[in-house]
Amino acid sequence: MQLHSLYQVYLKHPMICIDTRKITPGCLFFALKGPNFNGNAFTKEALEKGAQWVIIDEEAYKVSEQCILVDDVLSCLQQLATYHRKQLNIPFIAITGSNGKTTTKELITSVLKTSFKTVATVGNLNNHIGVPLTILSIPLDTEMAIIEMGANHQREIASYCDIALPNYGLINNCGKAHIEGFGGEEGVRKGKGELYDFLIAHEGTIFLNSDLDYLADMSAASKHKITYGSQNANYIAKPIMTNTFIGAAVLNKDAETIIHSNLVGAYNFPNILAAVCIGMHFGIKIDTIKEAIENYQPDNSRSQLTKKGTNTIILDAYNANPSSMKVALENFASMPYEHKIVWLGAMKEMGKDAHKEHQQLIALLNAHPWEQVILVGKEFETTTHPYLWFENTAMAEDYIKKQVIENKTILIKGSRASKMELLFEAIA
Numbered sequence: 001m002q003l004h005s006l007y008q009v010y011l012k013h014p015m016i017c018i019d020t021r022k023i024t025p026g027c028l029f030f031a032l033k034g035p036n037f038n039g040n041a042f043t044k045e046a047l048e049k050g051a052q053w054v055i056i057d058e059e060a061y062k063v064s065e066q067c068i069l070v071d072d073v074l075s076c077l078q079q080l081a082t083y084h085r086k087q088l089n090i091p092f093i094a095i096t097g098s099n100g101k102t103t104t105k106e107l108i109t110s111v112l113k114t115s116f117k118t119v120a121t122v123g124n125l126n127n128h129i130g131v132p133l134t135i136l137s138i139p140l141d142t143e144m145a146i147i148e149m150g151a152n153h154q155r156e157i158a159s160y161c162d163i164a165l166p167n168y169g170l171i172n173n174c175g176k177a178h179i180e181g182f183g184g185e186e187g188v189r190k191g192k193g194e195l196y197d198f199l200i201a202h203e204g205t206i207f208l209n210s211d212l213d214y215l216a217d218m219s220a221a222s223k224h225k226i227t228y229g230s231q232n233a234n235y236i237a238k239p240i241m242t243n244t245f246i247g248a249a250v251l252n253k254d255a256e257t258i259i260h261s262n263l264v265g266a267y268n269f270p271n272i273l274a275a276v277c278i279g280m281h282f283g284i285k286i287d288t289i290k291e292a293i294e295n296y297q298p299d300n301s302r303s304q305l306t307k308k309g310t311n312t313i314i315l316d317a318y319n320a321n322p323s324s325m326k327v328a329l330e331n332f333a334s335m336p337y338e339h340k341i342v343w344l345g346a347m348k349e350m351g352k353d354a355h356k357e358h359q360q361l362i363a364l365l366n367a368h369p370w371e372q373v374i375l376v377g378k379e380f381e382t383t384t385h386p387y388l389w390f391e392n393t394a395m396a397e398d399y400i401k402k403q404v405i406e407n408k409t410i411l412i413k414g415s416r417a418s419k420m421e422l423l424f425e426a427i428a
Contacts, residue, residue: 001068001070003079003080003083004083006055006068006076006080007080007083007084009028009053009068010028010080010084010136013026013027013028013052013053014136014139015027015028016028016030016077016133016136016137017029017030017046017051018030018032018039018129018133020042020045020046020049023046023049023050023051024050025049025050025051025052026050026051026052027050027051027052028051028052028053028054028055029042029043029046029047029051029053029054029055030055030073030074030076030077031043031046031054031055031056031057031061031073032073032074032077032129033057033073033074038058039056039073040056040057040058040060040061040073041061043056043061043062043063043067044063047063047064047066051066052066053066053067053068054066054067054068055067055068055070055073055076055077056068056069056070056073057069057070057071057072057073057076074128074129077129077132077133077136078128078132078163080132080136081131081132081133081135081136081163081164082132082135082162082163082164082165084135084136084138085135085163085164085165086165087140088138088140088142088145090142090143090144090145091144091145091167091168091282092145092147092164092165092166092167092168093108093144093145093146093147093166093168093169093170093207093278094147094148094149094160094161094164094166094168094169094170094195095108095146095147095148095149095169095170095172096148096149096150096151096157096169096170096171096172096192096195097170097171097172097173097174097192098173098174098175098188098192098321098323098324099172099173099175099267099319099321099323099324099327100172100173100267100268100270100271100324101126101148101149101150101172102123102124102126102148102302102318103263103268103271103298103302103303104170104172104270104271104274104275105120105121105146105148106120106296106298107271107272107274107275107293107296108120108146108274108275108278108279109146110275110292110293110295110296111275111276111278111279111284111288111289111292111293112144112146112278112279112282112284113292114279114284114288114289114291114292115282115283115284115288116143116144116282117139117141117142117143117144118142118143118144118145118146119134119137119138119139119142119144119145119146120134120145120146120147120148121134121146121147121148122134122137124148124150125148126147126148126149126150127150128156128159128160131147131149131160131163131164132163134147134148135147135163135164144282147160147164147166149161149164149195151191151192152349153191154187154190154191154194155191155194156191156194157191157192157194157195158194158197158198161194161195161198162198165202166195166198166199166204167199167202167204167205168199168204168205168206168207169195169196169198169199169204169205169206169207170206170207170208170274170278171192171193171195171196171215171218172209172270172271172274173209173212173215173270173323174188174189174192174193174214174215174218175188175321175322175323175324189214189218193218196218196219196222199222199224200219200221200222200223203223203224204224205224205225205226206219206222206224206225206226207225207226207228207274207277207278207281208225208226208227208228209227209228209229209270209273209274210227210228210229210231210232210233211229211230211231211270226277226281227277228270228273228274228276228277229273234277235250235273235276235277235280235281236250236251237249237250237251237259237269237272237273237276238251239266239269240258241266242260244264244305244314244335245260245261245262245263245264245305246261246263246264246265246266246267246268246269246272247259247260247261247272248261248269248272248273248276250273250276250286252280252286257286257287257290258290259272259276259289259290259293259294260294261293261294261296262294262296262297262298262305263296263298263303264303264304264305264314264316264331265303265327265328265331266327266331267324267327267328267331268303272293275289275292275293276289276293279292302316302318302319303316304316308424308427309406309427309428310406310407310408311405311406311407311408311409311410311427312337312408312409312410313409313410313411313412313424313427314332314409314410314411314412314413315412315421315424316328316411316412316413317345317412317413317414317416317418317419317420317421317424318416319415319416320344320345320346320347320348320413320414320415320418321347321415322347322350322357322360322361324413325344325347325361325364325413326364328411328413329342329364329365329368329411330364332411333367333368335409337409338409339371339407339408339409340370340371340408340409340410340411341370341371341372341373341374341405341408341409341410341411342365342370342372342373342374342410342411342413343373343374343376343396343410343411343412343413343414343420343423344361344365344373344374344375344376344413344414344420345376345377345393345413345414345415345418345419345420346358346375346376346377346378346379346380346414346415346418347361347379347414347415348379348415348417348418350379354379355379355382355383358379358380358383359383359384362383362384362385362387365385365387366385371408372388373385373387373388374387374388374389374390374396374399374400374423375387375388375389375390376389376390376391376392376393376396376414376418376420376423377391377392377414377418378391378392393418393419393420393422393423394422396423397422397423397425397426400423400426400427401426401428404428405427405428410427412424
């Protein structure tokens, strides 16, 4: 079947499924393959559960006329997404970065939704499957699209740009993340910078954090930039702290608008300002932007401030790399609390730098007088430190359940693979 013909099928059945446990009657089921599964083998089950059509790439599984045979299911999914993208003459805003891109996406979405029919990446479906699925979830009457792009190696962002064809883009930062795949910090910048490369080549617009000199250097060839930052930018704001929450004092036509947030940590200031910048660029009034940001509640274990009994917990257990660990610890150290406790999970994808980066993290911990520190993960095993260490989260969880923890302020942070949220659940 030609792509145009498949697109006509999609328009009649615009719900895409890739998991037979989540089949929606009337959907298109794409039989994707993975290292440990073959989606073609679920063709019959998908049809029995109500899929209207099943896209397969192995003829042996063509069990009915409702099966559409293609050369490669994943490639077909991606091509179909690009075909659909080309029918949408609207702003497509791509977001990538090492730290905070999902929070930035959620803030921007909250702002744009006040004035436009907006569709954004759900959760962190930001990979080679998630990007096309997001695009294919966008109705034709949508006015704004926001596509989050994650990556851990070179040419990954470039491939997503070829699928999504963004005409706007934002890199919120380039830190020490996925060092193993990118090959060091310069590799991270090169990989994330593939978004700028695409926008420059296609006359797209870059939303640029002017406070980060390296982003200015990376985007130097762009003729279409809209800047935001604490000075010398199109949109200017100053960070303000209210208790533990970060906010922004936004300057607009010689007037100042104070925006509070429910986000913990000064490191979230650029994320707030990005949402302000994009909202104002698209003509949304500052008072509307203020209300949208102030109503945004973080979830999914990202910079969440919560109470449990007499304890105050900062739960930031979705991402951890040397850059995000540093800003989280420094921010926590600056908070006006007593009885501070730190529970850290190991950082992943550090490659040959794993020992060095974890030992440097120990040095950061040593610089502050914490009441207690717990380290979790094999990556800490060879480091030198005076703290409690557990090989895995289950062992740490068992220890915490036996403790009486009262009137403490606890920072819980670690890579997603560390499952540090289990330690939060272990607190009585």
